[in-house]
Amino acid sequence: MEKLTEKRRDYRSLRRVVLGLFLLFTTPVFADSFNEDCSNNQNCFNEDEYIYESGQPLIDLHNNWRSSSTNLNSGDDQWSSAVTLGNTWNRWGYSWDKARMSTNGCLGFVGRSDGRNASNCNDYTPQALPYRNYTLYPLWTDLIRGNNSTMLFRAFDDYVVFGWYYMKEYNRSSSNSFEVILWNNDTYDFRYRELDIDRHDVVIGEQ
Numbered sequence: 588m589e590k591l592t593e594k595r596r597d598y599r600s601l602r603r604v605v606l607g608l609f610l611l612f613t614t615p616v617f618a619d620s621f622n623e624d625c626s627n628n629q630n631c632f633n634e635d636e637y638i639y640e641s642g643q644p645l646i647d648l649h650n651n652w653r654s655s656s657t658n659l660n661s662g663d664d665q666w667s668s669a670v671t672l673g674n675t676w677n678r679w680g681y682s683w684d685k686a687r688m689s690t691n692g693c694l695g696f697v698g699r700s701d702g703r704n705a706s707n708c709n710d711y712t713p714q715a716l717p718y719r720n721y722t723l724y725p726l727w728t729d730l731i732r733g734n735n736s737t738m739l740f741r742a743f744d745d746y747v748v749f750g751w752y753y754m755k756e757y758n759r760s761s762s763n764s765f766e767v768i769l770w771n772n773d774t775y776d777f778r779y780r781e782l783d784i785d786r787h788d789v790v791i792g793e794q
Contacts, residue, residue, distance in 0.1 A: 645766050645780050648739040649752035656739040659688045659749075663731050663757075664709040669697050673742040677773045679721060686749070686769075688738050692726040694749055694767050695719065711757065713790040720794055725767050725777040727790040729757040745771045756784050 648656045659667035669687040676683045676696070685698030687705075695705025705721040711729035732738070733755040741748050750766040761783035768776040777791070 643776070643778055645750065645764060645778050646741075646748045646768065647752075647764075647780075648741050648748055648750045648766075649737050649764075652741050653737070653739065656741040659738045659740050660732060660736075661688065661690050661738065663690060664707075664711055665690055666695070666707045666709075667738060670740050671698075672747055672769065674771050676769050681721070683721075688740070688749055688751070690732065690738070690754075691730050692724065692728055692751060692754075692765070693719070694723040694725065696721045711787070713788050716790065716792055716794050718794060723767055723775065723777075723793050724790050726751070726763065726765050726779070726782070726784075728784050729787045730754040730763065731757045733760075756786060759786060761785075 646652070657670055659670065661667040667688040667690075669685045672684055672686060676686075678696075681699065681703055683696040683698060686694055686696050688694055689708050691708055691711060693705075693708040695707065697704040703721065706719045708719050708722060708724070708727055710718075713727045716724075730751070731754070733753065736753045736755065737750075738754075739748075739750045739752065747769045748766055749769075750764070752764045754763045755761055756763065762781050763783060764780040765782070766776075766778045768778065770776070
């Protein structure tokens with residue numbers, strides 16, 4: 588009976604991941620209707636409708652720009668050091684000039700002296716949002732670096748890239764590569780290549 592219960596639990600977890608990925612890869616394209624004015628009574632946080640555009644390849648810092656990218660590798664369930672974006676990125680009613688990567692697939696915005704800074708999503712079991720403010724979640728799950736894994740950052744003329752490449756699902760041999768691209772017009776992309784998660788839940792979104 589205990590083994591059967593465990594199998595059912597595993598099946599439910601896998602079904603949630605498969606459903607989440609199905610919704611991600613079948614989302615239609617909508618315009619971003621974000622409201623930057625947080626001083627009024629309008630919703631200034633979650634008016635975005637998320638987009639998946641098929642056929643958009645990774646910038647792929649690991650294979651194309653590795654020698655000129657900033658290494659942000661960090662330990663299990665940890666933040667990387669913070670990097671300067673180059674241009675100010677405006678979202679959630681605030682301006683940001685720094686960000687840092689979490690091994691577990693989160694990008695947190697920092698650098699503000701008023702204390703409005705992201706906290707690490709070090710919980711390896713993704714929580715329902717809201718969880719951590721000022722954070723993008725391209726693929727929040729329990730990830731760890733393997734021998735060939737890298738977490739990289741590079742600034743280009745009109746955008747910056749944060750990339751997680753060949754990351755492993757914790758305690759399992761797998762490969763996951765994805766990116767967050769921050770554009771100078773204050774929008775962003777999530778881009779994905781190979782994804783292989785079957786033992787942990789996944790959260791994709793922003794807060």
